[in-house]
Amino acid sequence: MHHSDERLIAQFIVTRDERLFTQLYQRYYRKVYASCFRFMKEEEEARDQVQEIFGKVFTRLHTFRGQSSFATWLFVLTRHQCFSARDQAKRYRFFSLDAATNHYDFLQEESSMEDRWIQAQLALHRLPLRDQQLLERRYLGNQSIEQLAIDHGLTQSAVKMRLKRARDQARLLGKGSALCLA
Template sequence: MDTNRYRHINDGELLEKFYETKDNQWLGMLFQRYTLLLLGVCMKYLKNEEEARDCVQQVFLKAITELHKYEVEYFKSWLYTIARNHCLMRLRDRQGKIPRELNESLPVAAEEIDTKGLEEKENLFDNIELALEELNEDQKTCVTLFYLQKKSYQQIVDTTNYTLLQVKSHIQNGKRNLKLLVEKKLKKV
């Protein structure tokens, strides 16, 4: 399925198509939209890129299972909450407990999530998406290929004809610039 062909379809419509057909390809398109954003969330909590990448995959697996059981209205916020809770649980397992301030804010069930918090999280996701579009073309290309399309450094070199050093530099600088752009956008809010 050509994901670019469905770029204009919003999350709700993709979810509707999934619920109608039970075809996981519709979910795949949704997951592709949010891979980089989830990686950022997982990196924020876990501070380890390899562990964060692993968490993103586990979050997607959990999301697939959950979406087959019940319908979700606000996909982006729901997915963010799953990722956040997964990271917090991993931190708890690693440290033996969740830090008190994080534990107090951990929603137990989807019904307990406050709407204002969801709006703020959606705003963060939107700002990350906008910031990605503001990166220079080299950084945007490398960051997208590496995080969203899961390409290795060598695959990116082969695809773009950049050198390995350029690819690593574009990814590193792209991540840094993405963070700065998002922080700048959040300060305006």
């Protein structure tokens, strides 16, 4: 039986049954590893960070409030862990923009839907909080333009313009990744 993330988390918090945690681990291991590898650029370091992340998830799962999806919460934790590890190790790598463009073109051709989703999440989380929330409410929460206008005290035209600017900025940050928000 396939349970939602939220149900697994709720049951795990109550029972501390490691089998429930194992289901979350198996469900997200590949995505977390892919994210870690993108941040760390080394297989062994990425595997180490995955173990650190899931150790933190195990001990901090009770702090998950459900204000976003578990996947988003996990991705933010992943990003923070990898950035912290990189900063601690002082391993900054520099490369030419030509090399980055060529590498990105290769990734774009070979990227799966999962990879494009991760790239979209990366771009989204690099936006200002106001823009993140607006895009999330519109496209992940399926909130109408009319409701967003009411909630923000704006005209519908202003909301549409903010959405367009936020999407454009996300596309730039995602370096043209398939951010399918249109």
